[in-house]
Amino acid sequence: MLRAPADLRRVAFFGGSFDPPHLGHLAIARAAREALSLDRVLFAPVGLQPLKPLGSSANFDDRVAMTRLAIAQEPGFEVSLLDAPKPGETGATRANYTIDTLRRLRKMLPAGSELFLLLGADSFRTLHHWHQAAEIPFVARLIVASRPASTEEVESGNENLFCCMPAGLTCEPMPGRPHQYRITDGAGRESSLTVLPDLHYEISATELRGQLQDGGQTGGGDAQGRMLIDPAVLAYIREHGLYQG
Template identity: 55%
Template sequence: MAQSGSPAQRGAYFGGSRVAFFGGSFDPPHLGHLAVAHAARAALSIDLVLFAPVGAQPLKPKGSSAPFEDRVAMTELAIADEPAFGISLLDAPNPAGAPNYTLHTLRRLQTEMPGATIFCLVGADSFLSLRHWYGAAEVPFSASLVVASRPGQKLGDLAASIPVGLTVEPSQPPIPSADREIELVSYTVRNAQGRTAALYVLPGLDVEISATEIRAQIKAGRPADPARPLISPAVARYIREHGLYQ
């Protein structure tokens, strides 16, 4: 895979790219993560999806079950056969042990990738807590948010999650999906000064995989269901060899 030129990014990048930043615990990275990244890439003609295991999440004080280095290694294995997917280390643990704030990370990414159009891919659960994020009112203007919902989740009332001082309304005209098989709903976020930003929703993705479920299954010693794979064989092998989630 081609290098971006930055030690914090591993993935093909060129000026003018459409880049999606996909932060998360990836504890472990599962096939649902890959499905979401594929859907976002297809719907929005994204050139590069950067998977970014996070060192410390402000809204998850208990931390992750596996060390950061193991989560990076597993994520690299999960995306090894995906030339349009790369790794970002921008959310690596910092020496002071402080939380990783999405706003700061996105601003650093903009600096490291001048000329790129930046998207931020988030799950619906994370988006529903957007009001509680650090610098929440600035986040939508640092990158276009792309919200991936799980089956059955209701994201119709976006206003309930939008930070105070911002409004959201359907885009006029709607921005169509670049892939007819993937539904995309577009919105416009506006602040009190009239500044606008795009927000996208990938509704009802048929992905029902939980990292919590995977960890519990491994801890209980339950065999994986071959008819319903949750993680890639390479990630499963890494977990076994390193005794994770026991």
């Protein structure tokens, strides 16, 4: 991971189950890469998430392999194993905490580098439940993929998008900088949040797995699933018999 680290100045960490990786994940990462001139987007399949104690449908190695295939043609995208499960570690008490992963990653980056945490809209709305959530923006600046309705909420001054900010943090628009917000805490620390507006990808991984399992037998669900997954990833799914019940 992190080839030629001296050249990495702007890096985004994009964690998730990637079960399976789909075109929505790629759209979010592309939008972030362009909006913030990122040198690298690190896709990090997670071994075990604290808020998903039942784990994923596909095992970690399969999710890593699928993610590698999904991003293979994208410049600046790379798989990270920072959230890989450790040998012999199982159960919710061994779950991966984002704050710990980000701190490890920051130590690996060159001095002066900027670290970002890339989040989908659903993940952002659970942020206040995360371990040491109020510390996360001060380790990595936030990038949030917004659905169209969420963008309207922000621009109209509605606080709905930010109702799940961790306790003790405030988030205010930056004058003259559309979709940019300043995060502060009581100690005077500052960070930032960038909203990636109008991403039209409403993809549920649970529904997608169901479509793949359906195999087209009940109205073409498999065909819809194929449209949302890179062909190389779909071939891997078929070859390894994933999501077949």
